Amino acid sequence: MASTPDLSTRNEVRPPLHDIYGRRLHYLRISLTDVCNLRCVYCMPEDTRFRPRHELMSDEELLTIVRMMADLGIDKIRLTGGEPTVRPNIVELVRAMAHTPGIRDLAMTTNAILLAQLAEPLARAGLQRVNISLDTLDPVKFKQITRWGDLDTVWAGVEAAEAAGLRPIKLNVVVTRGFNDDEVVEMARLSLLHPWQIRFIELMPFASEADFARSSVVTSDETKQHIQEVLGPLQPIPGYDGRDPAAPFRLAGAPGSLGFISTISEPFCAGCNRLRLTADGKLRLCLLRDGEFDVLGRLREDVDPEILKQQILEAAFHKPWGNGLADGEVPQLRLMSQIGG
Ligand code: SAM
Numbered sequence: 001m002a003s004t005p006d007l008s009t010r011n012e013v014r015p016p017l018h019d020i021y022g023r024r025l026h027y028l029r030i031s032l033t034d035v036c037n038l039r040c041v042y043c044m045p046e047d048t049r050f051r052p053r054h055e056l057m058s059d060e061e062l063l064t065i066v067r068m069m070a071d072l073g074i075d076k077i078r079l080t081g082g083e084p085t086v087r088p089n090i091v092e093l094v095r096a097m098a099h100t101p102g103i104r105d106l107a108m109t110t111n112a113i114l115l116a117q118l119a120e121p122l123a124r125a126g127l128q129r130v131n132i133s134l135d136t137l138d139p140v141k142f143k144q145i146t147r148w149g150d151l152d153t154v155w156a157g158v159e160a161a162e163a164a165g166l167r168p169i170k171l172n173v174v175v176t177r178g179f180n181d182d183e184v185v186e187m188a189r190l191s192l193l194h195p196w197q198i199r200f201i202e203l204m205p206f207a208s209e210a211d212f213a214r215s216s217v218v219t220s221d222e223t224k225q226h227i228q229e230v231l232g233p234l235q236p237i238p239g240y241d242g243r244d245p246a247a248p249f250r251l252a253g254a255p256g257s258l259g260f261i262s263t264i265s266e267p268f269c270a271g272c273n274r275l276r277l278t279a280d281g282k283l284r285l286c287l288l289r290d291g292e293f294d295v296l297g298r299l300r301e302d303v304d305p306e307i308l309k310q311q312i313l314e315a316a317f318h319k320p321w322g323n324g325l326a327d328g329e330v331p332q333l334r335l336m337s338q339i340g341g
């Protein structure tokens with residue numbers, strides 16, 4: 001676990017959305033829906049039951065919360081899920097968020113299944129970038145990992161994203177032992193051919209899927225070693241500002257780059273500037289801790305907006321430091337798809 005900083009120097013005068021450790025929180029990841037059009041083996045069971053619609057934020061409620069969060073200092077939003085592109089009115093929601101005063105950066109994490117149709121309208125509505133999940137280049141394995149996905153559809157989505165100017169493209173690769181750990185070199189090779197960032201992610205344990213994750217995790221060190229053995233040394237790219245969980249590296253002569261997200265082997269708590277809003281309107285303070293604040297519940301109780309903002313500030317101030325995985329504390333409330341990765 002990352003070491004806890006000394007709090008004795010903490011500033012008693014708090015600007016908006018800071019936490020007790022002095023981290024400025026300006027990045028909100030919003031899960032637009034818990035529904036998905038795939039069922040990746042490490043993410044959710046095949047027979048997952050989704051939340052009834054009335055439990056989820058309506059468009060109006062979502063945009064009200066986004067405006068409040070922007071007032072409190074959020075300037076960067078990532079839309080995720082479940083699969084964000086299956087949310088009805090996605091293009092209109094993106095347009096409204098892109099025009100929210102204070103929001104300067106709007107991105108999405110998607111499986112790209114629907115991007116061939118949606119990339120262009122999303123870009124026109126104000127979406128700036130996409131991270132696309134792609135764990136394998138083998139169509140048979142892709143079907144095994146996603147349970148029914150079609151790899152060609154994803155490639156069409158990647159092409160559409162590039163054509164629409166949703167750049168730079170980042171590909172998220174969750175490395176899962178026995179499924180795609182033998183393919184990390186081929187995935188890394190994509191950075192020699194394209195100006196993309198390929199990000200290798202350590203598998204994290206959540207609720208009912210925790211045992212699978214624990215037995216299938218591959219550390220970033222192991223992944224790096226495989227890549228370097230075949231493709232040569234990874235050179236750190238200068239200028240990394242420490243706010244992205246994946247420090248960038250480059251293979252000699254590559255137009256693209258590689259990143260490694262080591263949430264399990266090397267938690268990123270010191271640089272964490274993010275909060276999460278679940279599709280049912282809970283502010284989740286840490287991906288790997290179950291503590292949440294029920295923003296939607298307060299909104300539906302008609303709490304005065306200024307009081308609700310103070311309550312959000314107070315909740316965020318207590319954002320935890322460090323996950324409890326080393327002590328056997330696995331998040332139990334939700335799967336990754338219900339939090340928004
Ligand atoms: N459906 C979209 C997608 O797959 O890109 C967005 C939601 S998905 C939950 C966000 C990211 O979380 C994806 O890159 C996915 O591969 C990753 N992910 C899902 N379950 C994970 C787990 N247990 N550990 C690490 N990453 C996970």
Ligand code: SF4
Nearest residue numbers: 036039040043082111
């Ligand atoms: Fe769906 Fe994304 Fe989870 Fe795969 S990782 S099941 S695409 S939410």
